[in-house]
Amino acid sequence: MINVLIVDDDAMVAELNRLYVARVPGFRCSGSASTLSQAQEMINDPQQEIDLVLLDVYMQQDSGLDLLPTIRESGRAIDVIMITSAADAPRYRPRCITGWSIT
Template sequence: MIKVLIVEDDPMVIKFNKYYLEQIDGFKLSGIARSANDAFDILSKEEIDLILLDVFMPITDGLELLEQIRKMDKNIDVIMVSAARDSATVKKALHYGAVDYLIKPFEFERFRSALNNYRNREELINDKDDLSQEELDKHILYNKQDCDLIEFPKGLDKNTLKISWEKIIQNKDKVFSTEELAKLVGVSRVSMRKYVSFLEEKGALKKKVIYGSIGRPIYRYKCLKSDENIINIIIKP
């Protein structure tokens, strides 16, 4: 289990982050700190793998805390969770090794994607002594390399799209509905409809309309390009 420390001074944000974290497999909440001093106290007593860290906190802010953690030479990863969105703050957080940056307010889908990607990366690194370039590109360097090449409509999340595509190709010989895929991925049917429509538009899926005797027609989809990586499907022409 990945041991997580939430460092946040807003009680409502703590509540949501705690609830979100409980919905994702592989993570255990090991502590909650409402200040940098509280965080240092917990870190001196507990083995922590990942910190969900806010920037705006009293006395010592999140960036100062992150800098101090790096000086401690502890093997701890950090995902920033903050309303701070100015480029200087983001750049400094990345400079100090933040593995992701979530801007408040954010949807659960984005939170889940960040945590799942982190868990998958850790499993890959910990399970292998040597990594190939292909594995690095796919699981670790992928986001940084391809973010400028991929065209995404507003409202879609790249990581959720990737997870959706993985679920589709796992059942590539079956037809499915938007609702069925939404349950597999863990998002709402309304949200999943956007991703399915996008994949259909890119030629990755084919829609079939089934007319019943009563009520609205049912739309089901079939995978057309299971041999292609999702990145190849959505790269700008």
């Protein structure tokens, strides 16, 4: 079972992602966070099962990208899928194709 953490400040989008994840065989939503601080707490909690993070890039108060160092520093093998609907999303395309270094 792949445990998915959804990080999105838009409650409707988070719920849609949760419903989608629930329909995919072998995946389950292990939690949802509407702020980076909530997500950081969940990632740093060893009891929280997380294999994959669906991460909103543009949040009201934060940039989802600011969560990447927390994931890296946790030492856990967590994959990330970044989600955005912003007009300047093309600027992130090269990073998504070649990989994003979070060292």
